[in-house]
Amino acid sequence: MSNQNIKNPTMQGAVCPLPLEHLDHILLGHGSGGKMTHDLIQNLFLPSLDNPALRAGDDAAIVAPNNCTKLAISTDSHVVWPIIFPGGDIGRLAVCGTVNDIAMMGARPLYITAGFILEEGLEINLLVRIIASMKSAAMEAGVAIVAGDTKVVQKGKADQLYINTSGVGLLSPGVEIGGARAIPGDVVILSGSMGDHGIAVLAARGELGFETHIQSDVAPLNHLVSAMLETSNEIHVLRDPTRGGVATTLNEIARQSNAGIVLYENNLPTKPGVQAACEMLGFDPLYVANEGKLIAIVGRDDAEKVLATMQSSIYGSEAVIIGEVVAEPTRRVLMKTTIGGTRIVDMLAGEMLPRIC
Numbered sequence: 001m002s003n004q005n006i007k008n009p010t011m012q013g014a015v016c017p018l019p020l021e022h023l024d025h026i027l028l029g030h031g032s033g034g035k036m037t038h039d040l041i042q043n044l045f046l047p048s049l050d051n052p053a054l055r056a057g058d059d060a061a062i063v064a065p066n067n068c069t070k071l072a073i074s075t076d077s078h079v080v081w082p083i084i085f086p087g088g089d090i091g092r093l094a095v096c097g098t099v100n101d102i103a104m105m106g107a108r109p110l111y112i113t114a115g116f117i118l119e120e121g122l123e124i125n126l127l128v129r130i131i132a133s134m135k136s137a138a139m140e141a142g143v144a145i146v147a148g149d150t151k152v153v154q155k156g157k158a159d160q161l162y163i164n165t166s167g168v169g170l171l172s173p174g175v176e177i178g179g180a181r182a183i184p185g186d187v188v189i190l191s192g193s194m195g196d197h198g199i200a201v202l203a204a205r206g207e208l209g210f211e212t213h214i215q216s217d218v219a220p221l222n223h224l225v226s227a228m229l230e231t232s233n234e235i236h237v238l239r240d241p242t243r244g245g246v247a248t249t250l251n252e253i254a255r256q257s258n259a260g261i262v263l264y265e266n267n268l269p270t271k272p273g274v275q276a277a278c279e280m281l282g283f284d285p286l287y288v289a290n291e292g293k294l295i296a297i298v299g300r301d302d303a304e305k306v307l308a309t310m311q312s313s314i315y316g317s318e319a320v321i322i323g324e325v326v327a328e329p330t331r332r333v334l335m336k337t338t339i340g341g342t343r344i345v346d347m348l349a350g351e352m353l354p355r356i357c
Contacts, residue, residue: 027351033243033289034348038252057256058178059101059239062171070171072107074098077164080357083130085204087196087215090163091133093291093357096220097242098167099141103222104238104294106177106229107169112138113147117162120155130161141220143167175229179256181236186325187303188261189296191224191310192217192318193269194246195288199277201356210280214273219292224313231309234299241295242357244348247286249295250323250333251347263323263335263345287348289356297325 029036046054053061060074076097083090095112102109114134118127138145200216202208221240228235237257241249246268254261270278270285278285292315298306303321310316333345 029351031243032348032351034248034287034351035346036349036351037243038347056178056180057252059104060107060167060169062105062107062178070107072102072105072109072169072171073167074101075164075166076101077162078357079159079162080201081159082201082204083126083159083161085216086200086213088200088218088291089130089133090161091130092137093218094163094165095134095137095141095143095145096218096291097357098165099137099143099220099222100240100291100294102167102169103220103225104177104240105169105171106175106225106235106238107171108226109141109143109167109169109222111146111168112143113149113166114145115149115164116151117158117164118150118152119158119160120152122160127161130163137220141222172229174233177235177238179237179239179253180258182253182257182259182261182297182325183236184259184325184327185300186236186297187300187321188250188263188323188325189298189303189307189310189319190246190269190322191221191294191296191316192292193271193274194241194290194293195270195274195278195283195285196293197242197291198245198288198356199274201289202277202281208277208281210277212273212277214271214277217290217292219315221292221294221315224294224310224315227309227313228296228306232298232302232306234302235296235306236299237295237297239295241290241293243289245285245287245289246295246322247284247333247345248348250345253295253297254333255331257325258330260326260329260331261323261333262326263333264321265335265337267320267322269318269320269322286345291357300324 030040060072064070078094080090099109196217200214203212239249250261310319335345
């Protein structure tokens, strides 16, 4: 290495492992779903908007107006680029994302609202295609889109189309699922391979430098969750590892539950095409986004039967046990590596793939 390089080092790649703290302006990394997003929520939003439902930090809020039936409520905004990608599009993503957030609380999704931000010049035929995709996804999930809103902004003020969706679902009596409920001895199950969505979106941008046949995994998971709940009442945590991937999601759960999580590197599922793309680009599949996978943390005695139920479903056929919950160290995720060592698996530090959901 030359002296010039030593004096003026450059950092290339998609992730800055030790990002500087930014207090004055919003950066892309604040939307990554990783540590910067977490800090933004904890330091800016929660102090002003704090309430018990929001403080729980789950994918959806559980509320019970006037002590009536418990409802799960969630909202999400979708700004993926490009808006059509292998295996899906922004419309299917919007519906499935909100359905899954409700389902991860153990609730049955019922109704969705949709708000559209349209850029001047958007082709009507493209919008028709996206709406048809939303209809198809809603029918698959068994939910109704019952209200909406449309705004149009000047050309250059948006990127074709943004969609915001909100969802409402019913929580059955006795179902108590949340990120703070993992306990030592629980087993961690992942419903399928990591990173399919993130790599599919990147491929759609033509930025891989090689061809790939990877398809996004975007899918509604509520029927899978229903089958799992019928199998066991020892499902403690459900979470879909979207932005920030499996690693960031497990770190969130470890912090919520004040427990540790140990992963088995040999058990982590990744498709060969995703693994190859990640190796070429310097990514870790643990941090790449998914849109049709879930993490289930289940009591050890019921883990095998829950796994069998998942494997019998179209969206859980590749499910595998990837780790366990431990008492120590608290609030940490560790990995038992293939060579017999142990390493820390932290939250996503910077920005991996901008605008993947």
